[in-house]
Amino acid sequence: MSTLVLLLATGLGLGGLYFLVASGLSLIYGLMGVLNFAHGSFLTLGAFVGLAAGNLVGAGTWGGLLLGLLVGALTGAAAATATELGLIRPLYNRHIEQVLVTVGLSLATVALFEGIWGPNPRNVTRTDWLASTTDVLGAHVPNTAFLNVLAAAAVLAGIVAFLRYTRYGLIIRAGVENRAMVTALGIDVRQAFTLVFAVGGAAAGLGGVLATQSLNYVSPHMGASLLIFAFIVTVIGGMGSLTGAAVASVVVAVLQQLANFYLNNTGDLIVVLLLALVLLVRPSGLMGRPA
Amino acid sequence: ACAPTGATTGGSGDGESAAPIDVGIVYSESGPLAAYGAAYKQGFEAGIDHATGGTGTVAGHELNVTYHDDAGDPEKAVSQAKDLIGKGYQILGGTVVSGVTLPLAEQAEQNKVLYVSGPAAVDTLTGINRYTFRSGRQSLQDVAAAGTFVDPQGAKVVVFAQDNAFGQGNLAAVEGVLGGQGAEVSSVLVPEDATEFTPFAKKVLDAQADMVFVAWAGATTGAMWQGLDQQGVLDETTVVTGLGDVATYGAYGDAAEKVSFLNHYFPGAAGTDTEAAMLDAVEAAGGTPDLFTPDGFVAAQMIVHAIEEGAGDVEAMVDALEGYTFEGPKGETTVRASDHALIQPMYQAKLVKDGDVWTPELVDVIDGASVAPAEAAE
Amino acid sequence: MATGGEPVLEVTGLGLTIGGARILAGVDLRVERGELIGVIGPNGAGKTTLFNLVSGIYRATSGRVLLAGRDVTAASVAVRARAGLGRTFQTSSLFPRLSVAENVRLATQRRLGGSLSVLSFPRRGDAASAEAAEHLATVGLTHRADAAAGDLSHGDKRKLEIAVLLAMDSSVVLLDEPMAGVATGDVAGLVEVIRSISASGRTVLMVEHHMDVVLGLADRVAVLHHGELLTCDVPERVMADETVQSAYLGTTAGSAA
């Protein structure tokens, strides 16, 4: 019983982590059609810079963590904005090339990070509370699981509100379909797209710092290794559907935990199977618009 | 121009009586294991210095050592090996990654050149072919060293490892070594890519083992130890693992004090004269001694010995190395003639907190013979 | 005029409901070989939907479609196409990066066989290409044969659609607003093309808002309104119908169209 509780709770926490990584990816992908392979790099950069800032206040303190989250988000946003302005915008309307540019960027940046911070993971000092567990029905649930779920919920609510209650949301959705026409309505659509990238990057940076708390390390490869699940979650959830991504994150993570534990470490295979299945039955994903 | 049929090594007309000898080191200068590569290289340079008495010449032959980066990629390593062999190199060394070392051993056999592998711990390398040697320890030695922490007879041993070749290899080794000594071995294997393994830590706890042997590598190490600690495994039982390089000391966090470490090497562990020489040389050259520094040093010692005995003749060099016993940095070291296993002492260690950093302390030296692997059939 | 009495296309009780919205309901239509039916109706009446159901782009939620007596209600688009059904789209749908000639060629080639074969090669000057050139000449696009289809102006794309249709040599042809966007000066020419398609014994259904064109060409006119077929009759009687007058033509009927 307590094992099952532990599996579910940690699965939920893992789902939160997946969503934190996927949210920005899904936002950019869903709205701009750019499958951003460099998302992992935004995340890694946010994590490194955020942690460094946090350490100035004090490693393992709440103040340090908060500052780290803020700086991480800002770093991610700045990196994403620069990417959009410098690399994506010049390739206006060439979607495949936009994807390719992000592929190139991710290759280059991971190598650069390795050059700067070395290839090896570095350990992270967490606050005492985050390093300990809470008893839930007899299971020692790591407190990072709670943090992830909370943060994921906050990010989800924040982004959805941004899209639903701001005029930018509308502009962006229209601009994805027909950029020239939005311009012809007198709207400077470029700013809106830059903003999307910035928000996506901020989510990545935030996710990066939070991920270091549960992974317990920061490394040049952490972004890339989380990215594949973010991709899967984005597609299963349905392109551009953040709630879909959220649901998919939880489903994927819990399923993965259960399969790993009870089905002889087949978590990854089961997730792949799930992806194939979902796409075959519902090509647009769980919550995507039917094509 | 038509190509000469035989391979030539360019520019050897400096009138010396003996031609220079080429030694090609293919190793991870970059890539994920660049840190291991660096330690290896520093050790190797110190070893050449030591073994040639600072002359860089062996029996009148000048040593021409070239270093090649494989970035941890077998494809690049094979290309480089072929290039070197094609250029007439008869001696290759290096590699820290098991996935690279095996194809290179294959090349050594196909082309009949001497190959002294680096730190890669994979057991299958032992006895793989006549031309391949190793300069480090192998997993079976780690496991045997772990066995010295408990009395294996009747003990319940759980292997906690990643579900990959490394983890499975360790499990097999434990089953072979400690199982052979009467231990009841079971395992908890975790998917390689998993980032969340708290439930597995609980599974380990529930197994109520006398000893838990942890074989883990990679970025998730820190989280794994936290998980074990959080679920209370470290407080309940003896947990043994291999102590890695300096960079990993921090990964254990506060769990460090609760773990018993077996160890291949840490600076200062051996206390021998050769070690002191090695440490001095490495530090003088601006390097930092680490886990795999002796592997490089020993490789140099072996290669120099091989050249001394059989320069220019691969078969003679192989013969010279088989059964060779010498004073390595870790103490007396022997190349077992039958399968080229490298018999050497191992250590028991613990980590102690020294201000903000963790430093290893020697608990015990384990005699090389007592942890020698079973002979592999060639 | 229809004479044969043998129905080439027969639609019974055809309907489509999407998410509770009734788009088309209970449409019955019998079209005989060689007939030219004009389909009219207000915007959103369901004309394009009817074409989509007949050609298989949508699956009907009720009713049946018979093509030359064969039930194709559940058949795929391609099967229907091979069974002799061709159509154009209201919004041009071509291969934008292939040349104008290649667009037509693909259709002739499919008909002449071997489209999935890796053993046969298209060649300039072979039967398929020659035929394609002929169709381009018919619609007056010869001078643009090598341009990419996506580079054509709007009106020229409409003409290319017709050329592709000719190439398919279908026995039943659905035209969705063939005249929309065609320059006034070219309308007469296209009318002749459509007339000749019809005269060659093919059956034509044509959605069109240019009443002059409809009245000049159609043997019968079908009127759709709110997803239902109001009537299908000779043009004179349809034009006299009051509902048609008020809902479709408007009070100033004829003058503005």
Next chain:
Amino acid sequence: MNRVTTRLGGLALLVLLGCLPLLAIPVPGVLPGYTYEPGTLQLLALCWLTAALALSYHLLFGVAGLMSFGHALYFAAGIYGLAIVLDRTDVPLLPAAALVLVGGVALAFVVGAISLRVTGISFAMVTLAFAQAGNVLVRRDQGDLTGGEEGLALATDGVPAALVGVVNTRNLYWLALVVLLLVYLVVLWIERSRAGHVAAAVRENEVRVRIIGGRPYLTKLVVFVLAASLATVVGMAYLLLQSGASPATSTADFTLTLLVMVVLGGVGSRWGAVVGAVLYTLLDQRLAELAHSEAVAGLPAVLRIPLSEPMFLLGTCFVLVVIFLPGGLAGAAERLAARRRPGSDPDGSGPAPGVPAPEGAVA
């Protein structure tokens, strides 16, 4: 006339490449040594095989517009398939290869039949997922078949002696060249065939293909299976060249590199794929040398760190090509050729005289 010269040129190039192992040509900075040396031949052979693989990807992506993220799966199937058959059975090389090819076709057929039910980015993701599953299986070393991350060595017993050992590198070189030629011809053949034309049409407008009675699904499946089979063949040659299998060849990253090569050369261009692949392989193998060169080591950290990371240079190169050379190298070559031939303006509708110079033109 033009066609004849291109063909003659191609033939001459082929002969030259075929003779390389007999010549001693140094290409400093590009090749590690003289062209007859095993190291150089190994590198060149690797280039040819990569080019062949890129060509098979070109068939998928450039011709049929299918952006797969899982093409590596069939390459790895060739490598591991042959390695396992040779390792576990006594079947000699050629029958073993035939067996593996059949297996590759079957695998491609099944995966293709499933993944082609979706299109666009979903297709990319499903293929990625399948390839990822393959990678997981390879790395897990199920049933001790694949050797996990340590890979699998080539069991040389079943392999003719002429293909084993460094002394025989030139034979492997020729083998690689033949494979490249073969793949090139097959791709050319398919592209020129009717099926190839229909595939191109499917890429442009699928609904339209259906309306004229074509079968997009079948067309795509045919191309998918053909491209995958070619990859399998290349994989088998690769096993012989490398005399070992490593799990890196089954990763999604590997497919991405293929994508990078094809784009580098120019999407839709056969020559582009070949040139892109060769260039990529050379850069990938040789940039490390530059990175460790003394010239770099002497630089200040801001320059030294990026310059000593080969992947950084490669990634940056790639980004620059995508942004500044639309159409890749092939596109650039075409533009250059067009500029050389002035007055080739097709219908003479160039700028009319008297038109003021474009000023402040915005798009």
Next chain:
Amino acid sequence: MSGSRQARPAEKPVLEVRGLSARIAGQEVVHDVSFEVPASGVTAVLGRNGVGKTSTLRAILGLVERSGEVLLDGVRVDGERTDRIVRRGVGYVPEDREVFAGLTVAENLRLAERRAGSGGRAERSGTTAHGTTAERRELVDALFPDLVKRAGQRAGTLSGGQQQMVSLARALLNENRILLVDEPTKGLAPRIVTEVAETLATAAQTVPVLLVEQNLQVVERLAERVVVIDAGRVVHTGPARELLDDPELVQRLLGVSAGETEVAR
């Protein structure tokens, strides 16, 4: 309304196009086009298919690569970005409708409403001859009741004609200095054609309209002036009547033979 057909005394033109050329995909498709649009009434751009009518409109808006001068209210705008030009008060009804298929009808319209402050000069001065935003909204609702009914439907699922309505409504919702309208009656049922023509006639009393149109009855009903384009060049400009009353000229410029405006009955 009947007076709208007469040419007015020369006022300052709202739009002046001088020596405009447009390039698409590296090819020049409009060459050195010049004309003016006066302060009110409809100016029709006529020509056969593919001659460059649409491209001219798009070049004015900066949606294609262009050179030459475009002056709006005497101010050169040819160096500006499209959205800037539009915010100066240019309404545009594109040829292919270009509704946002994934957005609802209501969202399509909401997006089109330029907010005060971001709008043209007139907008900033509050209520104008065109009434308030709310009044314009009412007018549009009255014109296209179908759109009110379908406010929540995704625009992509609308019928072709309904999409055309959305496209027109987007332009009419704003206060504009000029309307560029590309084949607005294409694909509309005859009744709606009449209504749209009336709407444009009303709008044209205060806002000049540059209209591309194939339907000569609509041209006859609305246009005061015509600009005829052939092969990317202006081949005729002048009062509409002058052209339409001269069958020979119509035949020569537009390829329509006498009596054929009534099309092959």
